[in-house]
Amino acid sequence: MDIVIVLDGSNSIYPRVRGAGLPHHHPAEVLHRPRWVWFSTAPRWSMSRSGGVPDGGGGGFKRGGRPGAKKVMIVITDGESHDSPQLVQAVADSERDNVTMYAIAVLGYYNRRGINPEAFLKEIKFIASDPDEQHFFNVTDESSLKDIGRRFGLQMAQAGFSSHLVKVSEIMVTFTSLLSLQIQGQILQKVAKDWDGVLLGAVGAYDWNGAVLKETKHGKVVPPKSSYKDEFPEELKNHGAYLGYSVGSLISSRGAQLYVAGAPRFNHTGKVIVFTLKNTGNLTILQALLGEQIGSYFGSVLISMDVDDDGQTDGALQVSDRSQNARLGSALAQIPDMNGDGFRELVVGAPLEDDHQGALYVFYGHQKTLQHRFRQRVSASGLSSGLQYFGQSLHGVLDANGDGLVDLAVGALGAAVIVWSRGVVRIQATLTFEPEK
Numbered sequence: 069m070d071i072v073i074v075l076d077g078s079n080s081i082y083p084r085v086r087g088a089g090l091p092h093h094h095p096a097e098v099l100h101r102p103r104w105v106w107f108s109t110a111p112r113w114s115m116s117r118s119g120g121v122p123d124g125g126g127g128g129f130k131r132g133g134r135p136g137a138k139k140v141m142i143v144i145t146d147g148e149s150h151d152s153p154q155l156v157q158a159v160a161d162s163e164r165d166n167v168t169m170y171a172i173a174v175l176g177y178y179n180r181r182g183i184n185p186e187a188f189l190k191e192i193k194f195i196a197s198d199p200d201e202q203h204f205f206n207v208t209d210e211s212s213l214k215d216i217g218r219r220f221g222l223q224m225a226q227a228g229f230s231s232h233l234v235k236v237s238e239i240m241v242t243f244t245s246l247l248s249l250q251i252q253g254q255i256l257q258k259v260a261k262d263w264d265g266v267l268l269g270a271v272g273a274y275d276w277n278g279a280v281l282k283e284t285k286h287g288k289v290v291p292p293k294s295s296y297k298d299e300f301p302e303e304l305k306n307h308g309a310y311l312g313y314s315v316g317s318l319i320s321s322r323g324a325q326l327y328v329a330g331a332p333r334f335n336h337t338g339k340v341i342v343f344t345l346k347n348t349g350n351l352t353i354l355q356a357l358l359g360e361q362i363g364s365y366f367g368s369v370l371i372s373m374d375v376d377d378d379g380q381t382d383g384a385l386q387v388s389d390r391s392q393n394a395r396l397g398s399a400l401a402q403i404p405d406m407n408g409d410g411f412r413e414l415v416v417g418a419p420l421e422d423d424h425q426g427a428l429y430v431f432y433g434h435q436k437t438l439q440h441r442f443r444q445r446v447s448a449s450g451l452s453s454g455l456q457y458f459g460q461s462l463h464g465v466l467d468a469n470g471d472g473l474v475d476l477a478v479g480a481l482g483a484a485v486i487v488w489s490r491g492v493v494r495i496q497a498t499l500t501f502e503p504e505k
Contacts, residue, residue, distance in 0.1 A: 070137045075144050139167040143195055146174035148188050159195060169203060171196035176209035230269035232315045234282070234325070265289070267327060267345075269312020278311025280329050282345060291351035299341060299356050300334070309334040311341075318372040318381035326354070330367025334359075338366025371400040375411050375433040394421035396429070401462035404474050407432060407443075408494060414438055415476060417459030425449050426458030426480065428487075446487060448480065457481040 133139070141162070149155060162169050173192040178185040189206065196204040265284035273279035274293055277300050282289040300309055311331040318326050327345055332338045338359030344352045359366025372381045399417035406413050411433030419426040430444040448458035461479030468475040473489035 069140060070133050071140045071142070073142045073144070139165065140170070141167050142170045142172070143192075144172045144174065145192070146177045148191055155191065155194065162197075169195055169197045171204055173204075173206040174209070175206060179208060229271045230312060230315045232267045232317060234264040234267055234317050234327075264325075267315045267317060269315045269329060271310040271312050273312075276308035276310065278309055278313070278331055280312050280315060280327070280345070280351075282347075284347060286347070289345065289347050289349055291345065291349050295351040295353070299339070299353050300331070304335060307333060307335060309339070313368055314370040316370045316372050319374075319379065321380055323380075328370055328372065330370050332359075332365040332368040334367075336362045338364060338368070340367040340370065369397055369400055371402060371414075373402050373412065373414065373433075373438075375436055375438065377410075377412065394418040394427075396421070398460055399462040399479070401464040401476070403464035403476065405433070406430070406489065409434075411435070415462055415464060416442075417462055417478070419457040419460040419480075421459075422447060422449055424456050426455065426460070428459050428462075428476075428478065451485065455480050455483060455485070458485065 159169075171192045173185070173189055175185050175188075177183070178188065192206070193200050193204050265282045267280065267282050269278065269280055271278045274296075277296070279293075279296070280291070296311065300311065309331040310333045312329055313332050314330040316328045318328065320326055325344070327343050328340060329343070330338070330340050335358075340357040341353050342355040342357075344350075344354065357367075374381055396418040397416055398419050401415045403413050403415055405411055409432070413433055414431045416429045416431065417426070418429065421427040425448040427448060428446040429442040430446070431438045431441075432443050433439075448455035451458070458480040459478060460481075463477040464474055466475060466477065467473060468477075468486050469488055471489075475489055476487040478485045478487055
């Protein structure tokens with residue numbers, strides 16, 4: 069992604085300090101190598117500006133822009149343009165060049181002088197890409213830019229790279245489970261009251277160290293950067309930990325709501341943190357688990373399991389691949405009891421096994437843990453000779469054929485496979501004699 073940030077340097081923004089402090093706040097922290105363009109009556113670099121409109125949407129990307137990269141431009145100004153006849157063409161050029169335009173209107177000048185900003189806001193919304201609710205921002209004064217910087221920065225930090233629905237009281241299910249409810253025709257509002265929000269990972273935040281946040285019905289819950297300083301110190305920030313690459317939640321034996329997040333690039337070996345997150349934004353890290361092998365991507369895939377279905381999480385899993393480049397553990401899925409013993413099972417994907425054809429492994433649950441050896445192996449070669457990367461994604465919630473048994477959806481390269489569950493009939497034979505002797 070190539071980003072150009074266009075700042076109004078015309079001295080009309082008060083106090084008369086270029087950019088009103090914005091470059092020192094979140095955009096400078098969370099955007100990946102942003103390019104700053106100052107504009108005024110004497111424009112710099114490839115942008116021309118005469119009081120309001122960037123000339124030619126894609127012009128700011130001609131110096132240093134990468135072919136094929138997604139283009140994002142952020143325009144920050146406090147007044148209408150003096151070259152409004154060029155506005156329509158500038159916006160058209162942006163659309164032609166596939167530039168995503170964000171526009172921030174600073175209303176300090178209008179508020180201090182009691183001027184109606186309606187025309188100004190209309191123009192800034194016209195600059196912003198559609199829909200406006202995602203690309204247009206306005207602040208009452210210059211000091212509020214640091215607040216919008218935090219809000220906007222998270223949008224540019226790949227927030228939502230991973231996601232997880234958080235239930236109020238019972239065991240957690242994954243985000244795809246809610247999608248399943250929609251597919252089955254159940255009304256989303258019917259279950260919404262049971263959900264506390266969506267936990268999101270933002271791997272690009274804070275120079276790719278990563279972060280987590282929660283989207284609730286009352287708005288975003290964003291922990292401060294200081295919440296991570298003990299487990300993710302500044303001296304390691306250049307490593308790009310990717311915190312939030314995977315996220316999940318669990319219920320402790322005492323009924324407490326806990327969260328987990330993976331940082332697979334931390335110190336080259338990976339890390340998983342267990343934490344609490346209040347709706348006030350207070351994040352407390354309770355435990356950190358470190359990977360052991362360099363390059364293992366420990367923490368890239370997480371799943372919490374309630375093996376015995378008692379409403380408490382029995383474990384949060386990260387599978388390590390110790391085989392020969394099979395990528396065992398690239399995908400994990402909890403499925404209902406398949407063998408009639410009352411315990412849930414775990415399916416593990418190994419998409420590079422068998423010369424990249426892929427395979428699945430089924431581990432049976434037992435009491436509050438899993439059996440150490442797999443009980444079933446499903447290979448791609450046994451299903452279709454053309455499958456590759458079979459097992460790179462898994463989903464075990466839907467009953468696709470309506471037989472009352474959950475079926476497994478398996479992702480492969482350019483294909484999706486439904487593996488049907490097979491009914492199990494248990495026959496117990498007894499022999500009696502009458503009379504007994």
